[in-house]
Amino acid sequence: MSVTTPRTLDEAVRLFSANPHATLLAGGTDLMVEINLHGRRPDAVVSLARIAELGTWSIDDDRVVIGSGVPYATMESGPLAVALPALAEAARTVGSPQIRAAGTLGGNLGTCSPAGDGLPVLAALDATIDLIGAGGERSVPFADFMVGVKRNSAQPGEIIRSVTIPRRDGWQGYAKVGTRNAMVIATASMCLHRSSSRIAVAMGAVGPTIIRAREAERWFVDQGGLNDIVSPDIMDGFAERVAEASRPIDDHRSTAAYRRHAVRVLARRLLERSYR
Numbered sequence: 499m500s501v502t503t504p505r506t507l508d509e510a511v512r513l514f515s516a517n518p519h520a521t522l523l524a525g526g527t528d529l530m531v532e533i534n535l536h537g538r539r540p541d542a543v544v545s546l547a548r549i550a551e552l553g554t555w556s557i558d559d560d561r562v563v564i565g566s567g568v569p570y571a572t573m574e575s576g577p578l579a580v581a582l583p584a585l586a587e588a589a590r591t592v593g594s595p596q597i598r599a600a601g602t603l604g605g606n607l608g609t610c611s612p613a614g615d616g617l618p619v620l621a622a623l624d625a626t627i628d629l630i631g632a633g634g635e636r637s638v639p640f641a642d643f644m645v646g647v648k649r650n651s652a653q654p655g656e657i658i659r660s661v662t663i664p665r666r667d668g669w670q671g672y673a674k675v676g677t678r679n680a681m682v683i684a685t686a687s688m689c690l691h692r693s694s695s696r697i698a699v700a701m702g703a704v705g706p707t708i709i710r711a712r713e714a715e716r717w718f719v720d721q722g723g724l725n726d727i728v729s730p731d732i733m734d735g736f737a738e739r740v741a742e743a744s745r746p747i748d749d750h751r752s753t754a755a756y757r758r759h760a761v762r763v764l765a766r767r768l769l770e771r772s773y774r
């Protein structure tokens with residue numbers, strides 16, 4: 499197995515486009531599990547860990563750009579947490595401090611597990627994924643990026659450079675249900691954003707991709723839900739419709755029935771929190 503450690507993004511693009519079957523390595527918190535426990539044996543690895551540009555982020559009036567190599571530890575607190583509270587909440591739920599120091603948003607997107615904690619936030623806030631390859635750069639809306647369980651629409655030779663997230667006023671939050679309170683992969687997860695002009699809800703681990711409950715969002719707006727006061731009946735109706743949009747399965751982590759129940763509870767709780 500060859501391992502190359504480019505120092506610039508240009509060099510990484512050159513190396514990866516010359517060998518699009520190489521495996522990219524960022525924090526290694528998913529990839530090393532694949533190698534050490536699941537027998538994955540990549541012929542060639544291109545490490546992105548020494549590319550300074552991928553570890554940078556910026557906050558403008560209308561958007562936040564986070565380099566794919568920024569670790570969760572940087573999102574948990576500080577300016578990124580102020581600009582994107584839901585992402586901070588999601589980051590705080592990821593693994594342990596060690597995992598959050600190494601694991602990156604780029605790696606979460608590269609793996610594209612429906613249980614990835616960063617992903618419902620990107621879906622609810624309408625993030626775009628910025629890709630770079632030998633053919634140039636392009637940005638893909640999150641909804642078109644994740645195309646299935648652990649599948650994304652990056653082309654061979656493309657590297658996730660950054661994630662661009664529109665800044666939004668109003669309230670945003672993230673919550674997750676698992677078999678314990680820490681060091682746990684989600685059984686169900688959810689991000690909700692509510693402002694005077696918009697509600698968006700995205701859920702993880704209850705379908706092959708992250709699911710936006712668009713029908714529930716529309717229903718809530720039609721019921722006058724964006725007003726300052728909303729009745730418990732509308733909150734319950736919203737939660738019910740979000741649960742209906744989930745597509746959970748039975749697996750080793752949970753049953754479909756429990757997941758649907760968890761989604762209903764998460765939707766109700768997050769919506770209620772958004773009015774406090």
Ligand SMILES: Cc1cc2nc3c(=O)[nH]c(=O)nc-3n(C[C@H](O)[C@H](O)[C@H](O)COP(=O)(O)OP(=O)(O)OC[C@H]3O[C@@H](n4cnc5c(N)ncnc54)[C@H](O)[C@@H]3O)c2cc1C
Pocket residue numbers: 521522523524525526527528529530531546566567591592593594597600601602603604605606607608609613614615616656657658659681682683684
């Ligand atoms: C003990 C433990 C606990 C965990 N807990 C959680 C949890 O609670 N929530 C959660 O969501 N995840 C969890 N994870 C999984 C993992 O930490 C995250 O998915 C993390 O975001 C992966 O990032 P990484 O930088 O380590 O990725 P890596 O392991 O380096 O890479 C993961 C995949 O993404 C690809 N990749 C990496 N960077 C790029 C890029 N820039 N462009 C294109 N492809 C890229 C790689 O080729 C690889 O296929 C846990 C893992 C462990 C080991």
